[in-house]
Every structure is written in C-alpha cells, then in structure tokens.
Amino acid sequence: MSRRSAISEALAAPAPTPASELAPEQVDAAQGGAARNFTARRLEGFTEAARMVKRPTIRLKPSECSIWPGNARDYALLTEDRVRSLIDSIQAENGNRIPVVVRRVKNAALEYELVIGTRRHWAISWLNANHYPDIELVAIIEDLDDEAAFRLADIENREREDISDLERGTNYKAAVDAYYDGVQARLADRVKLSKSMLSRYIGLTEIPQSIVSAFSSPMDLQVRHGDKLLPLVRTPAMREKMEAAAKDIAAEQSFRQSGDEEPISGAEVVARLIKATTTSRSSRLQKASIEAKGMTIGQVDRDRARGLTITINPTDLSADDILEAIRPLVERAKILKKRVSDGA
Incomplete structure (x- = not known):
C-alpha cells in the first residue's frame, strides 16, 4: 500500500x-x-x-x-x-x-x-x-x-x-464547534465514534479545573470517572463540596510528590470527591492552619468520625520545627479524648 x-x-x-x-x-x-x-x-x-x-x-x-x-x-x-x-x-x-x-x-x-x-x-x-x-x-x-x-x-x-480522555474530550468539543456546526452527531459519523461515547468524552470538559487538580495527572481522569462525577458537578451545592475536597486532595498529592510517594489513584480521588458530597457539615468540627516560624506549613482537620487529619505542605523547616508546631494539636486531641472517655 x-x-x-x-x-x-x-x-x-x-x-x-x-x-x-x-x-x-x-x-x-x-x-x-x-x-x-x-x-x-x-x-x-x-x-x-x-x-x-x-x-x-x-x-x-x-x-x-x-x-x-x-x-x-x-x-x-x-x-x-x-x-x-x-x-x-x-x-x-x-x-x-x-x-x-x-x-x-x-x-x-x-x-x-x-x-x-x-x-x-x-x-x-x-x-x-x-x-x-x-x-x-x-x-x-x-x-x-x-x-x-x-x-x-x-x-x-x-x-x-x-x-488523556480529557485531552480527547477537549479536542472533540473544539472540533464540533469548528468543523461540524456544533452538531455532535456529525462529528461522530465522520470519525466513526458512537454518539454516546463522544458525549461522554465531551462531558469531561464540564469538570472544572479546581476539581481536575485533585488528580495527580490528567491521565488519571477517565471517561468512566466522568460518568460518576458529572451529575454532581452539575448540581451547584454538590460541586461546591467537591471543590473544597479537591483542594485538600490536591495539597496531599503535592505533599506525596515532594516525598516521592505514590500518588493518590484516580479511583481513590473519585471516591473521596463523591464521599465529600455526602458528608454532613455537622460532622466537621474544625479546620485550621498550622503555623510555624511565621508561615503556614499545613492544615489540620478535626472530624468526629476520623479524629485529627494533619496535612503538612513541602517546607524548608526542620523536623523539630514541624513537630513543635503540631505538638499542641496532638496534646489537645489527647485531652479531648480523655474527657470523652471520662464522660466529661
């Protein structure tokens, strides 16, 4: 040939x-x-x-x-x-x-x-x-x-x-508008792709960057994940909760990357984003920044179900400085635990 x-x-x-x-x-x-x-x-x-x-x-x-x-x-x-x-x-x-x-x-x-x-x-x-x-x-x-x-x-x-599926979706969306008068069915026929699959690819472009940033790589955001996330993204109240969760996940991804740790998988990111939409606000007791040497080095979340969750951002501070900053948080957690167990 x-x-x-x-x-x-x-x-x-x-x-x-x-x-x-x-x-x-x-x-x-x-x-x-x-x-x-x-x-x-x-x-x-x-x-x-x-x-x-x-x-x-x-x-x-x-x-x-x-x-x-x-x-x-x-x-x-x-x-x-x-x-x-x-x-x-x-x-x-x-x-x-x-x-x-x-x-x-x-x-x-x-x-x-x-x-x-x-x-x-x-x-x-x-x-x-x-x-x-x-x-x-x-x-x-x-x-x-x-x-x-x-x-x-x-x-x-x-x-x-x-x-990535997101790159494909972005490319297909641009092509529909540029070459096919905004009609997805025309593109689907020309490139021999089912209309439903084309719609799923293009649907990924509706996921805002604030949520995409939770994934270690755009490669981790797949069409099958979009099927689960899009109904929630399209609901303003659910989207707001997912964006807040995505910010925390993105910070954890950055921390893992700085320490050469395995990133959070795409499936786990999706599970955590979905879980955030079902978590009652009343279960969250406190969220605060961790300060050391005049700078913010992380964040602490206190949750009735999970206890303390401490996230430390990449920093040039010594281990002693970091431990000194989180020590009061840990001690406070022990006091609260003791009061609860004592029936206080």
Whole structure:
C-alpha cells in the first residue's frame, strides 16, 4: 500500500452503519475495530513509504515547523518521562522510522505545520538539545484542510494510550464547534465514534479545573470517572463540596510528590470527591492552619468520625520545627479524648 493510498483511504472511508442500527456491544466492537484497522493500514503505508527510494519525504529541524493546535495532544504536557521510550528508539535509529505529517501554511513565520507526530517532534527536539543536534525530523507533506487534518490525527491518536480522555474530550468539543456546526452527531459519523461515547468524552470538559487538580495527572481522569462525577458537578451545592475536597486532595498529592510517594489513584480521588458530597457539615468540627516560624506549613482537620487529619505542605523547616508546631494539636486531641472517655 502506498503512502498516498493509505492516507486517502483513511480520509475517504465509507460511512459506517448508523449506531442506532447496532446493539451497544456491536457499536463498541465496530468503533474499536475500525480504529485499529485504519491505524494499522496507515502505519503500514508509512513504513513502506519510508523504505521506498523515491519516497516524497523531506527532512526538517523541529524548529522549522510549528505545531498545529487542532491536535488532541497537549504539547505542553509532554515530558522526558512520557516520551522516554520514543527518545531511545529515535536515538538508536538516528531518526524517526515512521514519518510525521506536515502541511504547508501561507503567510506564517514557518513554512510547515506539524499535523501528526507531536511526540516524534518533541523527542527529536529533546535530542537536538541534548547532544544529538544532527538528528532531523523525517516528514511527509500533505495537502489537508483543518477538518481533514483533524480526522487523520484522530485516527492515529485513538490508538495512543498516553493521550488523556480529557485531552480527547477537549479536542472533540473544539472540533464540533469548528468543523461540524456544533452538531455532535456529525462529528461522530465522520470519525466513526458512537454518539454516546463522544458525549461522554465531551462531558469531561464540564469538570472544572479546581476539581481536575485533585488528580495527580490528567491521565488519571477517565471517561468512566466522568460518568460518576458529572451529575454532581452539575448540581451547584454538590460541586461546591467537591471543590473544597479537591483542594485538600490536591495539597496531599503535592505533599506525596515532594516525598516521592505514590500518588493518590484516580479511583481513590473519585471516591473521596463523591464521599465529600455526602458528608454532613455537622460532622466537621474544625479546620485550621498550622503555623510555624511565621508561615503556614499545613492544615489540620478535626472530624468526629476520623479524629485529627494533619496535612503538612513541602517546607524548608526542620523536623523539630514541624513537630513543635503540631505538638499542641496532638496534646489537645489527647485531652479531648480523655474527657470523652471520662464522660466529661
């Protein structure tokens, strides 16, 4: 299969059987199988093209092409850890085996814009800056409008495990407004995704950043979590409680990160957020800041059910300073416990 036929097939595929005519399990199987087949065929085409003597590819420095903002992947969230295996592969092969896809842009500072291959672009940029300045980006030039570029990128991204569900939802929401007149069903038909699944992805964008921040990584917020959180987010009183809980969870995530501890899992975050909406206000007795050396170093919560919960933020203070700050809180807790046990 040639490079051109692989891409043309992806962009001009026949319309699928309407989701309304399939059982739910058939919908899931159909959309998963279609995505895998199209991705496999396109990558096979790219692999074959890379071996062809007359392949229409060019070589670029990553700095010579801009990044198309319509791709689902958030370039700013890529890190060495997330791209490490790809960096090692490109370094070993002295370049990217599968070409990226770029298009020419008019009246722009850079002649080319990257449509597919964000991770490859990031990895080679990293290698260029870290002792491998001669490695270049192998690219295929395609003539694509934004809607076609979106669909082609979606075919590849659907097979990537390191794109978060939230990134997908944000990308789909923007595409619905930009290319499909705000009609989700039109996008669903074009990218061969069930309407219900598309709605679930887009629903994640309703979760405010104040709650997303409770997750150690956006990767931990998944569609299945949105199914549980969204009904509560859409209720103002419940959302307020979740935002308060999310602030505490985010502080604990930061503390764990500073100590190289395992983060709170996505499932546990969801469970704690939901629990916060069912906790009676009367069960909370006190919430106060922990002060030491003229600065706030943490927070203490006193709860009838759980007792004291002490959260210490990352700090440069010594262990003795921290212990001195929390000692009165612990002593006070012992006094209260003794009074209760004595029937006071």
